[in-house]
Amino acid sequence: MLAAAVSRVLSGVTQKPASRVLVASCNYSNDAMFAIKKCDLYRLEEGPPVTTVLTREDGLKYYRMMQTVRRMELKADQLYKQKFIRGFCHLCDGQEACSVGLEAGINPTDHVITSYRAHGLCYTRGLSVRSILAELTGRRGGCAKGKGGSMHMYVKNFYGGNGIVGAQGPLGAGIALACKYKGNKEVCLTLYGDGAANQGQIAEAHNMAALWKLPCVFICENNLYGMGTPVERASASTDYYKRGNFIPGLRVDGMDVLGVREATKFVADYCRSGKGPIVMELQTYRYHGHSMSDPGISYRTREEVQNVRKKSDPIMLLKDRMVNSELATVEELKDIDVEVRKEVEDAAQFALTDPEPPLEELAHHIYCNTPAFEVRGANQWIKFKSLS
Amino acid sequence: MAAVSGLVRRPLEQVTVREAINQGMDEELERDEKVFLLGEEVAQYDGAYKVSRGLWKKYGDKRIIDTPISEMGFAGIAVGAAMAGLRPICEFMTFNFSMQAIDQVINSAAKTYYMSGGFQSVPIVFRGPNGASAGVAAQHSQCFAAWYGHCPGLKVVSPWNSEDAKGLIKSAIRDNNPVVVLENELMYGVPFEFPSEAQSKDFLIPIGKAKIERQGTHITVVSHSRPVGHCLEAATVLSKEGIECEVINMRTIRPMDIETIEASVMKTNHLITVEGGWPQFGVGAEICARIMEGPAFNFLDAPAVRVTGADVPMPYAKILEDNSVPQVKDIIFAIKKTLNI
Numbered sequence: 001m002l003a004a005a006v007s008r009v010l011s012g013v014t015q016k017p018a019s020r021v022l023v024a025s026c027n028y029s030n031d032a033m034f035a036i037k038k039c040d041l042y043r044l045e046e047g048p049p050v051t052t053v054l055t056r057e058d059g060l061k062y063y064r065m066m067q068t069v070r071r072m073e074l075k076a077d078q079l080y081k082q083k084f085i086r087g088f089c090h091l092c093d094g095q096e097a098c099s100v101g102l103e104a105g106i107n108p109t110d111h112v113i114t115s116y117r118a119h120g121l122c123y124t125r126g127l128s129v130r131s132i133l134a135e136l137t138g139r140r141g142g143c144a145k146g147k148g149g150s151m152h153m154y155v156k157n158f159y160g161g162n163g164i165v166g167a168q169g170p171l172g173a174g175i176a177l178a179c180k181y182k183g184n185k186e187v188c189l190t191l192y193g194d195g196a197a198n199q200g201q202i203a204e205a206h207n208m209a210a211l212w213k214l215p216c217v218f219i220c221e222n223n224l225y226g227m228g229t230p231v232e233r234a235s236a237s238t239d240y241y242k243r244g245n246f247i248p249g250l251r252v253d254g255m256d257v258l259g260v261r262e263a264t265k266f267v268a269d270y271c272r273s274g275k276g277p278i279v280m281e282l283q284t285y286r287y288h289g290h291s292m293s294d295p296g297i298s299y300r301t302r303e304e305v306q307n308v309r310k311k312s313d314p315i316m317l318l319k320d321r322m323v324n325s326e327l328a329t330v331e332e333l334k335d336i337d338v339e340v341r342k343e344v345e346d347a348a349q350f351a352l353t354d355p356e357p358p359l360e361e362l363a364h365h366i367y368c369n370t371p372a373f374e375v376r377g378a379n380q381w382i383k384f385k386s387l388s
Numbered sequence: 389m390a391a392v393s394g395l396v397r398r399p400l401e402q403v404t405v406r407e408a409i410n411q412g413m414d415e416e417l418e419r420d421e422k423v424f425l426l427g428e429e430v431a432q433y434d435g436a437y438k439v440s441r442g443l444w445k446k447y448g449d450k451r452i453i454d455t456p457i458s459e460m461g462f463a464g465i466a467v468g469a470a471m472a473g474l475r476p477i478c479e480f481m482t483f484n485f486s487m488q489a490i491d492q493v494i495n496s497a498a499k500t501y502y503m504s505g506g507f508q509s510v511p512i513v514f515r516g517p518n519g520a521s522a523g524v525a526a527q528h529s530q531c532f533a534a535w536y537g538h539c540p541g542l543k544v545v546s547p548w549n550s551e552d553a554k555g556l557i558k559s560a561i562r563d564n565n566p567v568v569v570l571e572n573e574l575m576y577g578v579p580f581e582f583p584s585e586a587q588s589k590d591f592l593i594p595i596g597k598a599k600i601e602r603q604g605t606h607i608t609v610v611s612h613s614r615p616v617g618h619c620l621e622a623a624t625v626l627s628k629e630g631i632e633c634e635v636i637n638m639r640t641i642r643p644m645d646i647e648t649i650e651a652s653v654m655k656t657n658h659l660i661t662v663e664g665g666w667p668q669f670g671v672g673a674e675i676c677a678r679i680m681e682g683p684a685f686n687f688l689d690a691p692a693v694r695v696t697g698a699d700v701p702m703p704y705a706k707i708l709e710d711n712s713v714p715q716v717k718d719i720i721f722a723i724k725k726t727l728n729i
Contacts (some may be wrong), residue, residue, distance in 0.1 A: 111472065145505030152503035159471055159508070164495050170461045171496060174468020181424070181450065181474060188472075204461025211456070365506035366540050368564040373643065375540075380681040388506065 031055040032325035036259040042241055042279075043248035048266035052258050056327045062104065062257050063322065064336050066096035066315045069120045071344040072129050073288075076119065076136055080292045084352060085136045088163075089150050090117040094287040097257040097314035098221055099124045102189060104257070105264025111179070113159040113172040114191035116151040117221075117286075121191075125158035129344055133351035140361075141354040147365065166192060166199030169218070173205040176216035176277070187215040187271040189264075195226020197240050206244050206277070213276035217267045218244060220281045221254065227290040228299045241281035254282030255312040258321075285312070360385070401587065406576040408550035408586075409439050409515075412557035413477065415589045417447055420475060423561055426453040426466055427479030427516075436481050437517065437576055463489035463514070467496045470512040470566075477561060480516035483532045483570065490535075497566035498541035511564045515557065518546070518570035519613065519664045520713050526701035531665030533612065536568045537641040537674070543595050544641040546570045548616040550580040552639055555593025563595060570641070572614045598645040600652070604634035607658035607723055610649055610675060612638040615662045615695075615714055622719040633723065641671060646678045653684040658726050659692040662719055667696040695722045 031053050039047040073093040079085045092099070099120035102112070114121050122132050127143050135142030135153055143153050151163040159175060162168040172190025179186040192202060197220050209216045220240040224231055231238045241249035248270075252263040260282060267278045285308045289296025296305070322328045363375035363384035375384045403411070417423050429436045431444035431454040444452040455462040459480065466478035480486040486493065497510045519531035536544045543565055547553040553571065560567035585591055601616065602623055609619045616637045623633035634652050638645065653659050659679060661672030672694035679685055679692055698712040 113468070143505070144503060144507065147505045148503040152500075154504045154507045159468070160504070162496070164491055167464060167491060167496055170464025170492065171468035171471065173461075174465035174470075175472040176468075177465055178469045178472035178474045181469070201460045201464060204456075204458035205464070207456060208458065208461055208465060212453075365502050365504075367543070368501050368506070368509035368511075370563075370565065 027326070028056055028328065029326045032321075032327055034258055034321055034325075036256060036262055037253045039263060040241065040251040041248075042239075042250065044250060047250055048262040052262050054258060054321070054327065058104070059318065059322045059327045060336070062100050063315070063318055063328075063333060064340060065100045065103075065124060066257065066318065067337060067340045068129060068343065069093075069096045069099060069123055070315060071340050072123065072132065072347070073119060075133065075344050075348050077288065077292065079133070079137060079348065079351070085150070085292075086138070087149060088116065089136065089292040090290065091288040091292070092117050092120040092286060094308065094314070095221065095223060095254065095284045096120060097260050097317075098254050098282050098284050101257040101260025102219070102264050104261040106187065106189065106268050109157065109184075110186050110268065111157045111159065111175045111188040112191070113162070113168045113175060113188065115165065115168060115193055115196060116161065116163050117193070118151065118153060118161040121158065122153045122155070122161065125155050127153060127155045128347070130347035130350045133347045134354050137351040137354075138356060139351060139354035140357040141350065145361070146357040166196040166201050168192060169196070169199065169202040169205040172218075173209045173214055173216050173277075176209065176214040176271075177212065179215050180213070185272050187217055187268050189217045189219055191219045191221055193226060194220060194222040194224065194231050194238075194240060195229070195234060197243055198235060206247055206279075209277035210244075210247050213274060215271040215274075216277040217264075217271055218247070218277060218279045220279065221284055222281055223284050223286045225286075225290070225299060228294065230299060241279055244277070244279035247277050247279050249279035249281065251281040251283065254284030255314045255317060257314055257318055364388075401582040402579040403550045403582040404577055404579045405547070405550050405553045405571070406437070406439050408554040408582070409557050409571065410441060410443070412554040413440065413561070414443060414446070416558055416561040417443065417451060419589070422473065422475045423477065424451040424453065424474060425477045425479065426455055426462060428455055428457060428481050430454060430479050435479075437573060439571075439576065440479070459485050459489040460492060463492040464496060466512055467492050467510060470497070470510045471500070471508060475511050475561065477513045477515060480514065482528060482573070483516050483518040484528050484530055486514065486516070486532065493536070493542070493566065493568070494539055498539050500541075501565070502541055509564050510566050512566050513557070513560045513569060514566065515560070515569035515571060517573035517576075519572060520697065520702060520709075521573045523704060523706070523709065525704045529702035531663070531697065533570055533641050533663065533665055534670045534674075536570075537644075537671060541566065542642060543567045544570065545595055545639060546612040546641050547639065548575070548613055548637050549578075550582055551586045552593060552637070554586055555591055556595070556639065559592045559595050562592070567595065570613065575614050593639065596640050596643045596645055598639055598648040599637045600634060600648065601637045602633065602635040604632035604656065606632050606656055607634070607660065607727060608636060608649065608652040608656045609633045609660055609662060609719070609723065610636045610638060611662040612641060612671065613664065615664055618714065618716050618719055619662055621716045622723065625716070625720060626723060631723065631727065631729070638671075644674070644678070646675070646682065649675060650679065650682050650684040653679060654687045657687050657689040659688065660695060660719070660722050660726055661692070662695040662714055664697050664713055667694060667699055670694070670696055672696060690726050690728065693722050693726050695719055
């Protein structure tokens with residue numbers, strides 16, 4: 001590993017994790033080149049590049065971000081089981097390369113909208129772990145002041161978190177319409193799952209986006225199961241990247257953060273150039289069941305889940321690449337793990353100790369920019385004041 | 389003869405409801421670049437009911453957009469555009485078709501400001517003809533005032549005459565919230581005198597305020613949309629018999645101006661509500677419930693009465709259709725019953 005013949009390492013194969021070795025001096029590479037799986041293409045002459053350069057700085061950033069999403073989701077699992085989180089809780093552990101890779105491929109001024117499995121993107125788009133966890137536990141320090149919960153978190157240029165399967169399809173196309181209208185060269189990443197791909201409104205959004213050449217990247221996060229239904233039992237065609245019909249598409253390994261990044265840059269460029277929408281299928285996997293009420297093993301085997309963890313875990317894949325090409329050491333990454341755990345733990349503490357929103361604010365934020373008015377409670381004598 | 393001072397009075401214009409809505413939209417399109425109109429046939433066809441006549445010619449493809457027949461899709465696109473900072477007017481060719489898109493209106497538009505804790509506003513207008521037309525049968529005749537009026541987060545307005553139509557569409561477009569504007573196809577071609585203030589480009593009618601169209605002392609008659617006209621006709625007939633009706637034009641369904649209705653009932657001691665929609669769980673039902681809960685209840689000398697559409701899907705044959713919507717004679721009958729005459 002520490003051989004004198006340093007320079008670039010082409011690593012397309014997952015190697016066994018490097019054993020701990022004492023490094024006398026911190027000699028890191030500044031960057032390394034990696035091979036990426038070639039994407040399946042539909043109605044496209046060319047696809048994203050098959051190699052990419054990862055800088056040490058970016059690598060550490062992606063590692064930290066993915067690890068943060070992972071630990072945050074696991075913490076949410078724990079809090080849910082302890083009944084501090086109620087209702088629906090859809091976790092995205094296993095899919096970290098998608099949210100982190102997407103963010104790496106666009107600008108902060110671009111736009112993102114997704115489904116209810118949103119916590120990862122909430123974080124990568126800029127919400128803090130503590131504001132996410134406090135929203136999950138329904139506290140006033142939550143990003144939506146406790147009013148929204150798991151599925152309704154928003155931040156600048158991130159439009160949630162949408163509870164109705166597929167509704168975000170047309171919404172995202174509308175955001176793209178606004179980008180085109182304003183002429184700002186921004187794009188909108190519009191995510192939906194393999195289940196939502198069968199919603200009629202997705203086809204309607206595809207049609208209008210293509211007709212009007214909207215800068216909309218339709219991204220199908222295919223994690224192989226729509227709740228408890230495997231893709232083969234739901235879709236006449238499981239080639240989701242072709243389901244845009246007249247819209248070009250590509251299919252990407254969603255467990256490789258670098259592959260997702262390059263593909264995202266490619267599709268964002270495509271849209272920015274005014275060619276219209278494009279479809280990107282991310283092949284990914286969720287370790288948890290559909291939600292916290294689904295153990296996730298009635299429609300798939302434990303072995304299948306464990307297999308994916310062992311062979312394709314996105315954090316492991318990045319870690320191996322970085323260690324093997326000397327972009328970072330195992331210790332350094334372990335230090336990041338410790339920091340991340342602490343951040344998540346602190347955030348959880350906040351989420352458990354922050355007070356619930358005050359009852360007086362129950363009726364706030366019904367209307368925007370409207371003078372205060374009275375709102376009826378459970379009976380005619382209970383009145384709440386509504387402020388914008 | 390005293391010299392006429394420098395005052396010159398312009399003759400009162402006769403403007404149809406259609407023209408009024410057109411004017412309102414035109415003025416707002418001109419005033420704010422972020423405003424745009426989308427819907428089926430709104431651009432090159434000049435609007436299915438010609439309400440958007442001339443707008444595409446004036447503003448072009450970017451701002452007046454013809455959509456495919458994809459209500460759920462284009463309503464969602466409109467909501468997304470509003471979230472991203474534009475101010476769309478989303479036309480449903482009739483509100484019957486809004487049922488296909490109702491999830492986007494309620495779940496994506498109405499609830500979002502609240503769910504986001506006041507972070508994400510949705511400044512959108514959904515407009516189009518609502519309720520019964522003439523001979524279009526059951527699937528094309530439903531009134532959605534009660535359905536949309538039910539939902540917190542929405543504002544719902546229902547103009548009757550031209551002044552209402554212009555003032556309310558302008559207010560709706562300038563409002564930062566999702567506003568449903570329930571127009572009426574049978575009113576589109578009806579001309580009304582346009583008061584001079586309505587000719588101003590900043591003429592706005594506040595959302596949430598009812599108007600007393602006719603003062604009276606014997607009974608309060610509350611209505612919205614086309615039936616307001618029938619109520620005024622009934623009032624004219626009854627006036628000859630010495631019965632003076634106070635006719636209130638609600639103008640807004642949600643937030644409802646119950647105070648104006650209460651004040652009137654406290655004066656007249658009698659109440660009837662008149663609407664085109666079905667009776668069960670309707671606008672009149674809500675008014676009656678609120679009157680019971682408020683100060684006006686103790687001033688009632690008789691139970692409040694509702695006049696509504698018949699509780700049937702709208703039939704086609706003329707005699708059946710005529711008897712499925714409230715007619716002037718039905719309103720007169722209800723008033724007399726309430727007054728025990």
